[in-house]
Amino acid sequence: MSRIDTTVFTEGEIAYLSAQRLGRLATITPDGGPQVNPVSCYYNPVTNTIDIGGHNMASSRKYHNVRERPRAAVVVDDMPDGMDSIRCLEIRGTAEAVDTPSDSAARASGAIIRIYPRRVISWGIDPPHRSRGARSIP
Known part of the structure; x- marks a missing residue:
């Protein structure tokens, strides 16, 4: 799967993603329910994706969830300065x-989950007002 589109993230979003390493990954379980896990995540500038790494990723439930149902968030x-500064x-x-992966940004030595963005929702990231914004990616 390959789709490089330099318009997926704003410069502010890329800077934010590059400074953060912890996220929460939601995948779909076999019964259709959500599974949410804390994960290490990295912006991959080569593929313009989010790469998710972790210990024993290939044997994890989240990895198998993605293999069977390839949608995730x-x-x-x-909150750098408390509740008034949520990003x-x-x-x-x-x-x-x-x-x-041959081009992973996840600094992982093994399997990863790669997310190709289709919808991006952000708030508190881009100036001037740092308001909430949402957009679909074709």
Whole structure:
């Protein structure tokens, strides 16, 4: 799966993603319910995707969820100055279970989950007003 589109993320969103390493990944379980896990996540500038790494990824439930139902979302957020300064990116998209990535930003030595963004929701990230914004990615 390959789709490089330099318009997926704003410069502010890329800077934010590059500074954050912890996110929450939502995948779809066999019974159709959500599974949410804390994960390490990285913006991959080569593929313009979000790469999710982790210990024993290939044997994890989330990896198998993505292999069987290739949709996922990841949320990366923080509160640098308390409740009045919440920053967040929610990235929804097509997910791919990649056994041996050759171009991973996840700094993982093994399997990763790669998310190809289809919907990006952000708030508190881009100036001037740092308001909430949402957009679909073709």
